Amino acid sequence: MNAVSLIADSALSVAGLTDYLRLLLEQDQILRQVWVIGEVSSANHHRSGLFFTLQDTDSTVSIKCVAWNSQLAKLAQIPVAGEQLIILGSIRVYPQRGEYQLTVWQALPAGEGLQALRYQKLKRRLQTKGLFEVERKRSLPPHPQIIAVVTSATAAAWGDIQKTLKHRYPGLQVLFSPATVQGELAPVSITKAIKRVEQDGRAEVLILSRGGGAVEELAGFNDERVVMAVANCTIPVITGIGHQRDESLTDLVADVCVHTPTAAAEKVVPSLSELYTQHRQRVTSLQEAVSSSGEFAQKQLQEFKNRLCRLGLEKQVQQETLLLSWKRQKLLQVTRGKLQESSQHLEMLRQKLASIDPKAVLQRGYAVVRQENGAIARSASELTVGEDLLIQLGQGEVKVKVMEVEELPQKQRKSW
Template sequence: MFLTPTQPDVISVSTLNRMARDLLEAGLPAVWIGGEISNLTLAASGHAYFSLKDSSAQIRCVMFRQRLAAVGLRLAEGMQVELKGTVTLYEARGDYQINVATLRAAGLGRLFEAFERLKARLAAEGLFDETKKRPIPAHPRAIGIVTSPAAAALRDVVSTLKRRAPAIPVILYPTPVQGEGSAQKIADAIRVAGQRAEVDVLIVCRGGGSIEDLWAFNEEVVARAIATCPIPVVSGVGHETDFTICDFVADLRAPTPTGAAERVSPSREQMLSQVDLARRRLERALSRLMTDKTQQLDYLSRRLAHPGQKLALQAERLAATRRRLALLAEARLAGARRSLSVAEARLVRQRPRPSDTARELDRLGHSLRRAMLERLNRRRLALAQYEATLVALNPEAVLSRGYAIVEKADGSAAKSPGELRQGERVTLRLAEGQTQALIDHPDGAQQTLPF
């Protein structure tokens, strides 16, 4: 019996491919695989698509741009490689493929692993930090080269420098660039160049070769010598596709030794062109300046007069100035005289008269004494009124007329019989002393005195 589309056991192609991909990625770990590259396609995006095959089978592979750039290896048809990646499935087409993480030339796994380990460690220490890269001088006074005297790279560099900048001296720091102990000798040559400080820029170079041939430039001793060198260093090791540790540490990487020479030297033709351009600009500027100065000279020549005329004109101006100065001096003198007369009259009016002042002082003294006596009398009268009022309001005066004040036990004065209780002890305050009394109400009733 066939399943109908409505039954729950039916799945889509996308679901099947996704399940297969999950099984592949979960069931197979990342492995190293060796084989030959075929059907290579380098996409415009920078990704690489190829097949990895052996004598009896093949598998599709994809390596994305960032990972391809990190290995620094140019892929080619028929190249024998070793790659590490994850086995997966491209769902859109159902293609079984390998997602490549890293790749190396076949047979060089040990060297590539050592290269990657050192590269990672030095990068972690900051030796590749772009912020530490020093600028290459545009017009160096002298150029240093660290390479072998027998290297073809030296001839290429020297011929390029001779063609581009023949006036700049070149100093060679000879060293073997291949073989046993060459890495230490390269590092020593770099240190010697830094100690002598006789060049403005240093080229470390050699021609192309296999990874074994270039391995001296992948040694840590060379990398640290470049990092500590006080002179800017340009690396020109191998061909454009070759990458070494030296390239990452140097202040600038050139694709070839010839490229390194071009990077450190100004172009003679370009400089001559710039000089010619500057000469033409200078000629135009001088021509404009001469034209302007000629016109200015013509203008000034028309304004030029005979010295006698200038002297006569200056004499007239001097006489007119003298007359204006005399008139101004007279006007200022007259004004000063008028101001002096006004000040003198004002001073006369303000001059003090002792007799008038004495009479005024006597008058003011009499007025002050009268005012003080009147105010004192008013104060005395008011005081007498206040005294009479106090005497009238004094409780002692009331008591002297035979009245008494009834004080309760708490010291307050009783104001009505209702405030007193039967048998309560009270104090009677009289004019000449005080006495005690008990409250007695006949039949317990309050008594009201008739008045």
């Protein structure tokens, strides 16, 4: 028989080890009836009883507790998150998960928990600074091309975010800035991860996320360093921390807050399938609008045609055509009359002009005598012997020289 066989024969099964631990713990005289003081960090009612977590005031050490329904009515104080309690109970082992818990027999009030007091004090101080105001929150970009994610590299949250982003918006560039998201190192780690994203400068929006878990593990997101890093971040921040029942101070200062990593990924990018569906709906709506507009215009056109038929427009056009024809004939008649009258008047004027035309007088045997300077000679006394004259006849001109001037007697001059 070899060494492996010997070890296998002596090894305990998981159930055997768990049962051994159960007997060891549950039969211990101190652990069968022990008083424990701590702060209730979370409490949830189930059908079988009240399950809550008791946490140390000055550390992250905690223990799970249960008060069964049969014992709840006997408790002096019902456990509520944020309260300090003194618990009387006994240690019991839960074999299915290999965990131990404190079964509660009594709960006494010990004042408000220190963690709760610290939380409320910081919350009031941040609220006074206006960090929770809606006016300071920025909207997320509708179609980001580069986003950053701050979460744990080993957490299921990172896998959920990647899967959701790839399904909804393929081709998106994701910058991963890893951080420790629970425990004492979480505040410094988260703050550094956010600063790395800001220094890189490419991301248009930042997802700060962690998976589900106990409320006690949210302590890092209530740390003032983390809260201020988110509040002062130069790009929009969306948080997906814990579950719906949980709320952290980081959630309150973030630009957008959802309850899970998957919800954050869904919120930060649109779904291509939804965008395509919306596009098809818009196309359909536009087609319906155009079709409806065309039908309405066609109905209006037909209505106008019907109204024109009822008005007897064709008959009116015929009447107007006849009227225009009659007016045309009348205008032509008036024009001919005016033209004839004008022609007659023109002929009369022409005859008058002809009667006083000097050329016509010359045609009858008269002549016009002009002196050398072109003036018409009207009296013999104006002429001198030897003067050249120009005589204009009905046809042609004659140049003569005055040989002798004879003046008419005085009587004839007057009668002339």
